[in-house]
Structures are given as C-alpha cells and as structure tokens.
Amino acid sequence: QPQEDSILSRFQHYLQINTAQPAPLYQEATDFLISQANSIGLHSQSVEFVKGKPVVLLKWTGSHPNLPSILLNSHTDVVPVEQHKWDHPPFDAHLDSLGNIYARGSQDMKCVGMQYLEAIRRLKSSGFQPLRSIYLSFVPDEEIGGHDGAEKFAHSDFFKELNVGIVLDEGLASPTDNYRAFYAERSPWWLVIKAAGAPGHGAKLYDNSAMENLLKSIESVRRFRASQFDLVKAGFKAEGEVVSVNMVFLKAGTPSPTGFVMNLQPSEAEAGFDIRVPPTSDPESLERRIAEEWAPASRNMSFHLGQFKQKGPVYDKHGRPIITKTDSSNPWWNLLEEAVRKANGKLGKPEIFPASTDARYFRDLGLPAIGFSPMANTPVLLHNHNEFLNQDEYLKGIDIYESIIRDYASYVDQTTDEAPKDEL
Ligand SMILES: [Zn+2]
Ligand SMILES: [Zn+2]
Numbered sequence: 001q002p003q004e005d006s007i008l009s010r011f012q013h014y015l016q017i018n019t020a021q022p023a024p025l026y027q028e029a030t031d032f033l034i035s036q037a038n039s040i041g042l043h044s045q046s047v048e049f050v051k052g053k054p055v056v057l058l059k060w061t062g063s064h065p066n067l068p069s070i071l072l073n074s075h076t077d078v079v080p081v082e083q084h085k086w087d088h089p090p091f092d093a094h095l096d097s098l099g100n101i102y103a104r105g106s107q108d109m110k111c112v113g114m115q116y117l118e119a120i121r122r123l124k125s126s127g128f129q130p131l132r133s134i135y136l137s138f139v140p141d142e143e144i145g146g147h148d149g150a151e152k153f154a155h156s157d158f159f160k161e162l163n164v165g166i167v168l169d170e171g172l173a174s175p176t177d178n179y180r181a182f183y184a185e186r187s188p189w190w191l192v193i194k195a196a197g198a199p200g201h202g203a204k205l206y207d208n209s210a211m212e213n214l215l216k217s218i219e220s221v222r223r224f225r226a227s228q229f230d231l232v233k234a235g236f237k238a239e240g241e242v243v244s245v246n247m248v249f250l251k252a253g254t255p256s257p258t259g260f261v262m263n264l265q266p267s268e269a270e271a272g273f274d275i276r277v278p279p280t281s282d283p284e285s286l287e288r289r290i291a292e293e294w295a296p297a298s299r300n301m302s303f304h305l306g307q308f309k310q311k312g313p314v315y316d317k318h319g320r321p322i323i324t325k326t327d328s329s330n331p332w333w334n335l336l337e338e339a340v341r342k343a344n345g346k347l348g349k350p351e352i353f354p355a356s357t358d359a360r361y362f363r364d365l366g367l368p369a370i371g372f373s374p375m376a377n378t379p380v381l382l383h384n385h386n387e388f389l390n391q392d393e394y395l396k397g398i399d400i401y402e403s404i405i406r407d408y409a410s411y412v413d414q415t416t417d418e419a420p421k422d423e424l
Helices: 002-016 026-040 110-125 147-154 157-161 210-233 283-294 331-342 359-363 391-410
Strands: 043-050 053-060 069-075 100-102 134-139 164-169 181-185 187-196 244-252 268-277 301-306 351-353 369-372 388-390
Touching: 002 026, 002 100, 002 110, 002 391, 026 043, 026 053, 026 110, 026 134, 043 147, 053 147, 069 110, 069 147, 069 359, 069 391, 100 391, 110 134, 110 391, 134 147, 134 391, 147 157, 147 359, 164 359, 181 331, 181 359, 187 210, 187 283, 210 244, 210 268, 210 283, 210 301, 268 283, 283 301, 331 369, 331 391, 359 369, 388 391
Parallel strands: 069 134, 069 164, 164 369, 181 351
Antiparallel strands: 043 053, 053 134, 100 388, 181 369, 187 268, 187 301, 244 268
16 A cells, blocks of 8 residues: 555656646656656666757666667657646646546556556566666657657667667557557648638628638538548447548637627638548548648638648558558567456557557657557546546556566567577
8 A cells, every 4th residue: 555655646746747838847857757767777868859858768778688679658748738627736636535636647648657667666676677678768749749859769860779679659548448559540630721702891792702712611621520420420430540620720800909890801711620631541632622622722712731741651662651560460469468468458459549649750660659558447538628547547557567568578589580599
C-alpha cells in the first residue's frame, strides 16, 4: 500500500505540472523527469533541437548494446483546458472516492510516460538485465504537430546513433476489457475554403452571394460526412477506416460596434474543416472532390490545405503510406500480444488510429511503431473536459508494460544473425 501510494503520487506530481499548449512549462517537466531518472538510475540528457523545447532522453543500457534498441516515446505537452467546465481543477490531479484521477494529460499521455518509468523502476530493482538497450523519449509539441519535437528528433543524427528497432507510442483508452493497439493512423488535412461573391442589400434575393456559395459547399461537405459516418454506424468500417470531416470554424460578416451589420450581405465568407484521411484511401480522389465540389472556382471558391503532404508519409512501392505490419513479418506485434496476455490483459484487433500521433514520424523512417496506451474499461476522454484515469487501471498498465519491456528487451531474432547464439 505505501508503495502504491508513492507510485500514484509520482503520477500526480507529473500531472500537476501545467504543460498545456500554448505555454507549456517544459523546464519543470524536464527537471521532474530527470529527477525520476536519477532515482531509478537511468542515464539522462535533455536535447533542445529548438530552444526552449527540450526532448528528454533516458537510457537503460542493454548487455548487447549493438542490437537494435527499443524506444518508448511519449509527449510532455497537453491540450488546453476550459478550467471552469471541469468538476476538479485540471492541474490538481484530484483523486476522488472512486479512485479516479482527474487531470489534463491523465489519458493523453502523461499516464504512459510515467508507466514506462514505473515499469522500468520495478524491473531494475528486481535485478532484470535487458539484452537490448531501452530508450525513453519525452518529446514536446505533439499537440501542435510535433514539428519542433518528434519530427526534428526523428530526423537528427542523434536519433540515428540510437539504432532504434521498434517504437512504442500512444494509443487510446478502451471502454471494454480489451486493450487497443494501433498500426497506422489517418493523415490530418486542415482545409480552409473561401467564398467570394456579389455584396448586396440584406433584403435582396439574388444568386452568387458569398454566403450562398459557401453554404452550397457546406451542404456538399455534410453529405459526404454523412456517407462516411453511415459506414461506421452500420458497422462496415471502423472509425479509423473512413474519412472524417468536421467543420471547426466559420468566419464571415461585416463587423459593427454592436456585433455585425445586419442589412448587408458580405462579399467574402470562409469555413475551416478538420479532415482525417485513412492510409487506405486515395488522396487524389479526395483532392479532386475538394477542388471540384467543395471549392470550385466556377462558384467563386478557393481553398488552402495545411498539414498536407508534409515531409512524410513515405510511400511504399505500391504508392501507399507506410504502415506497421501486424503479421509474422513483424515479430514485435506478436511479442506485444503475448506480453499483454502474460500480464492478464487482452488485445483487440489491430486498429488505425483515428487522429494523429508522433508515431508517424518514426514510421516515415521505415521503423515499426505501435500505438498503445494500456487503459481498459475507461471512457475515451482525451481532449475532453474531466479527463480522468482510474488508479487501478493505471497500476494495471504498469504490470502490462513490465511484461512488454521484459519481453522486448530479451528478444533475439533467431532468423537473422543479429546476435550469435554463443554470445548469449
Ligand atoms: Zn497524445
Ligand atoms: Zn492529444
């Protein structure tokens, strides 16, 4: 019990550091993580690829340091909160009578970062000796795209030196008994469409106003959205297997001191959409749909796509984005399944992550990366008010990681000569 108490209070301490975008307290998080590393006896360093945005890297050296290493990645930043809409202050890490810990980051993903550390703390004190080296990276800025965090880290010479063979990164909570694991993710396309049109009197009915032009597009987007959502509702497709489109802003009107001018139809109007595209869908046909149906020049529309065709994803020889294999060609998948089972957990069938994670930067290098956050029987609350994780689920997750890290760190690929038998 006293041991469990200190495990939980370490988790609470990390949650209490306010690392919400857009002004995360990265230095405090770094100091805390390095003090944890010291207390466990892990080698630590903090690398700033961009000033003020530290990547904290911890290392447990294996007995065979030439074998490809294991990277356990997590991000240190969290999304902003609407403080007054929470039942408990989001950076108090309040533990209620049911054992639920309320905090921004309790699911996404400070739980995972601390669970890695606790699992290693336990393995280390039990006398376990890893064969492969284990790295833990705590990266900044995931929630704003990861450009100054995981992306720079993955493309650095520093990263090459680590000789990483497998990456674990974040997954999602599961409302059922089964844990969820992710082998790929959808690509974010952030679309802004703009309509221009003839201005005129607010009382006049006429064609080709900016508002009418934009509304036609919105109607078309909504029909497409419904068609995709129907596939999910009918059970034909999983959430990560369809294109999602959600309108996230609307901007139009002629401002006045009291709000907006009411008797004037404006000459410009725009709308923004968060679109997520599965690796299985054809990006060209969606691009065509945007250009021809959602923002046709013939209707005085234009568009801009952000976060689109950024450096990655790297395409395979069939022109599809790289995804992590879940068959026997990827031993790490099977090892994960087995290790979870040994710790009395069950893994559901492999899924496509519906949003985005830093795992894409590692997959783009051709590395296998698995998204996994051990939270079963937990509502999916990331980016929501009252994000919480139950203490028992948190503790179970540590057992799960202990099993995974033990098996990963001990694994030798017998089909290659990566470690001669006589050496082991
Ligand atoms: Zn996350
Ligand atoms: Zn997030």
